[in-house]
Amino acid sequence: xxTQFPSLSPEQKKELSNIAxxxxxxxxxxxxxxxxxxxxxxxxxxxxxENTEENRRSFRxxxxxxxxxxxxxxxxxxxxxxxxxxxxxxxxxxxxxxKGIVVGIKVDKGTAALNxxxxxxTTQGLDGLSERCAQYKKDGCDFAxxxxxxxxxxxxxxxxxxxxxxxxxxxxxxxxxQNGLVPIVEPEILPDGDHDLxxxxxxxxxxxxxxxxxxxxxxxxxxxxLLKPNMVTxxxxxxxxxxxxxxxxxxxxxxxxxxxxxxxGVTFLSGGQSEEEATQNLNAMNQTALHRPWKLxxxxxxxxxxxxxxxWQGKAANKKAAQDAFTSRAKxxxxxxxxxxxxxxGADKASMQSLHTANYVY
Amino acid sequence: xxxxFPFLSTEQKKELSDIAxxxxxxxxxxxxxxxxxxxxxxxxxxxxxENTEENRRLYRxxxxxxxxVExxxxxxxxxxxxxxxxxxxxxxFPELxxxRGMVVGIKVDKGVVPLAxxxxxxTTQGLDGLYERCAQYKKDGADFAxxxxxxxxxxxxxxxxxxxxxxxxxxxxxxxxxMHGIVPIVEPEILPDGDHDLxxxxxxxxxxxxxxxxxxxxxxxxxxxxLLKPNMVTxxxxxxxxxxxxxxxxxxxxxxxxxxxxxxxGITFLSGGQSEEEATINLNAMNQCPLHRPxAIxxxxxxxxxxxxxxxWGGKxxxxxxxxxEFIKRALNNSKACQGKYVSTGEKGAAGGESLFVANHSY
Numbered sequence: 041x042x043t044q045f046p047s048l049s050p051e052q053k054k055e056l057s058n059i060a061x062x063x064x065x066x067x068x069x070x071x072x073x074x075x076x077x078x079x080x081x082x083x084x085x086x087x088x089x090e091n092t093e094e095n096r097r098s099f100r101x102x103x104x105x106x107x108x109x110x111x112x113x114x115x116x117x118x119x120x121x122x123x124x125x126x127x128x129x130x131x132x133x134x135x136x137x138x139k140g141i142v143v144g145i146k147v148d149k150g151t152a153a154l155n156x157x158x159x160x161x162t163t164q165g166l167d168g169l170s171e172r173c174a175q176y177k178k179d180g181c182d183f184a185x186x187x188x189x190x191x192x193x194x195x196x197x198x199x200x201x202x203x204x205x206x207x208x209x210x211x212x213x214x215x216x217x218q219n220g221l222v223p224i225v226e227p228e229i230l231p232d233g234d235h236d237l238x239x240x241x242x243x244x245x246x247x248x249x250x251x252x253x254x255x256x257x258x259x260x261x262x263x264x265x266l267l268k269p270n271m272v273t274x275x276x277x278x279x280x281x282x283x284x285x286x287x288x289x290x291x292x293x294x295x296x297x298x299x300x301x302x303x304x305g306v307t308f309l310s311g312g313q314s315e316e317e318a319t320q321n322l323n324a325m326n327q328t329a330l331h332r333p334w335k336l337x338x339x340x341x342x343x344x345x346x347x348x349x350x351x352w353q354g355k356a357a358n359k360k361a362a363q364d365a366f367t368s369r370a371k372x373x374x375x376x377x378x379x380x381x382x383x384x385x386g387a388d389k390a391s392m393q394s395l396h397t398a399n400y401v402y
Numbered sequence: 403x404x405x406x407f408p409f410l411s412t413e414q415k416k417e418l419s420d421i422a423x424x425x426x427x428x429x430x431x432x433x434x435x436x437x438x439x440x441x442x443x444x445x446x447x448x449x450x451x452e453n454t455e456e457n458r459r460l461y462r463x464x465x466x467x468x469x470x471v472e473x474x475x476x477x478x479x480x481x482x483x484x485x486x487x488x489x490x491x492x493x494x495f496p497e498l499x500x501x502r503g504m505v506v507g508i509k510v511d512k513g514v515v516p517l518a519x520x521x522x523x524x525t526t527q528g529l530d531g532l533y534e535r536c537a538q539y540k541k542d543g544a545d546f547a548x549x550x551x552x553x554x555x556x557x558x559x560x561x562x563x564x565x566x567x568x569x570x571x572x573x574x575x576x577x578x579x580x581m582h583g584i585v586p587i588v589e590p591e592i593l594p595d596g597d598h599d600l601x602x603x604x605x606x607x608x609x610x611x612x613x614x615x616x617x618x619x620x621x622x623x624x625x626x627x628x629l630l631k632p633n634m635v636t637x638x639x640x641x642x643x644x645x646x647x648x649x650x651x652x653x654x655x656x657x658x659x660x661x662x663x664x665x666x667x668g669i670t671f672l673s674g675g676q677s678e679e680e681a682t683i684n685l686n687a688m689n690q691c692p693l694h695r696p697x698a699i700x701x702x703x704x705x706x707x708x709x710x711x712x713x714x715w716g717g718k719x720x721x722x723x724x725x726x727x728e729f730i731k732r733a734l735n736n737s738k739a740c741q742g743k744y745v746s747t748g749e750k751g752a753a754g755g756e757s758l759f760v761a762n763h764s765y
């Protein structure tokens with residue numbers, strides 16, 4: 041406890057730190073394209089496309105061939121996709137790396153039930169993780185992602201759930217770093233429920249405090265990590281609505297109270313937010329008056345791909361339209377990560393809401 | 403655990419936050435004048451002065467009436483006795499300090515006590531009746547408080563128990579203070595005694611601070627209304643290897659960046675046993691460090707502000723001005739240092755270069 045047994049050489053630390061900085065370089069964020077086969081089934085079903093390996097490859101190819109390295113610093117892959125090739129026969133990791141974008145890989149194996157809790161979970165995937173990480177590094181990956189899930193209800197999250205998920209995230213992070221992979225730490229608190237903004241902020245602060253204590257206990261090198269948290273929003277069924285400015289204040293306040301300055305960047309998940317909502321919230325965060333020592337950027341899945349999927353419909357003829365939709369979202373989020381996004385159309389009213397409306401105590 | 407039961411109103415939070423910001427406003431730091439009667443005994447002995455209540459009053463009066471220190475001193479920490487003493491003109495010391503635009507603070511801990519079963523480690527007592535004492539101190543003019551915990555580095559320490567127990571007691575103290583509109587300065591001092599190197603101190607400091615902030619979170623402490631008073635990260639006093647000011651600055655700022663949330667408004671370093679000049683130069687180096695710092699980095703110095711002043715005074719009334727001049731000089735130097743603007747002239751003052759290290763220091 042009091043004697044250090046250094047686990048990373050200065051070179052290893054530098055490599056990790058450089059990778060992390062590269063991913064969250066100014067104006068850049070992450071494309072989360074790591075939907076599992078099961079999740080892709082849901083996405084493709086919505087546009088009446090069969091969930092075949094070829095269709096999955098085809099859609100990812102559509103995204104990867106158009107992706108703009110000026111707004112995308114990293115892409116998270118699902119295992120299958122890491123070994124697929126572009127229409128031109130080039131392995132996807134190479135396509136991405138050649139564009140100057142960092143390749144990431146989802147390494148967790150999904151949630152597992154925590155006995156004796158109110159439907160809470162931890163996440164599995166630690167078995168053989170070191171060997172898997174070593175292989176992924178050889179196959180072109182430089183960062184990884186692991187998702188833990190917590191929920192808010194009258195009795196949740198429980199102390200066990202908070203402690204267990206924080207611990208498993210720290211174990212995962214520690215193993216990644218040993219293998220030259222930057223771990224993205226994702227303690228997602230689901231937006232399901234009718235709780236208000238204050239409650240989400242409170243829970244987020246507790247969860248993040250536990251996460252960073254666990255990372256410290258496990259001797260994780262913070263400068264070589266990224267955080268992927270939920271934005272602090274009210275629950276989906278909350279009757280009260282909150283503006284992007286309120287969401288931004290609550291989120292940034294929670295982060296300021298828990299995330300050490302050594303962490304290079306915070307790349308938000310979009311949860312169930314619409315594309316526009318997610319962009320506006322991210323933008324508002326980068327405009328708050330509160331000082332932020334880490335980059336605030338995005339790691340969006342649906343919020344980057346929804347329009348592209350809808351435009352594609354599985355048809356080759358729609359490829360360009362789909363790519364345009366994707367590029368447009370990516371650019372918007374790139375701007376939002378600098379606080380420079382100007383929304384168009386109906387969204388203007390929401391973004392113009394006064395900062396002084398809230399009686400809200402942070 | 404998942405429900406919040408807020409106990410600080412918006413106004414209370416704002417008051418705490420404003421006080422903290424005022425103390426660490428640009429160019430300002432803290433004069434730690436809270437030496438207990440026992441500590442003053444040691445100081446006065448070194449200048450052959452009798453440790454009487456009157457001498458303590460006279461000495462503190464010199465410090466509190468020194469000219470031109472308002473831009474340098476954001477707050478003054480008092481010892482209990484001093485809070486109720488008066489100037490020659492009959493003005494209560496806290497009133498004088500407040501009138502001069504400085505914030506009044508009060509040491510509230512009751513010293514260290516041993517932790518059984520450890521290698522000479524301690525926790526700090528003072529929680530009993532702290533709630534009522536804070537209410538009274540607030541009425542008597544105090545707007546911030548200080549509580550010192552002590553840890554040490556050896557082959558077997560700090561132990562897990564020492565880290566956890568001290569973090570917990572600091573969090574209890576902080577929580578109680580805030581209920582009474584008093585900003586708690588949280589001080590987890592890791593002593594410089596020993597021959598360990600800079601790396602070891604940095605490692606231990608990171609572990610201790612991580613535990614402190616986890617405890618503060620567990621106890622629902624409002625971070626924007628607190629200050630941190632840590633040790634600088636330096637090698638142990640008997641370490642054969644010497645480290646430059648820049649190395650100390652890098653090690654210290656790195657440790658803080660890994661553990662202290664940005665919501666904390668300011669970090670006010672203790673000087674430990676460093677000489678006046680050393681403490682100033684190290685503070686300056688930190689404020690010139692290329693690593694990004696989201697909190698103010700300033701001083702909360704006792705010996706490092708007073709050593710030369712004390713020596714110049716020597717207990718003699720005719721030396722009053724000389725004493726104040728030394729103090730003012732140190733205050734100005736540290737004010738520059740906390741903005742990264744200090745240029746050492748090599749001038750050492752009456753005690754500037756002397757190491758103020760007192761082995762195994764406890765108040």
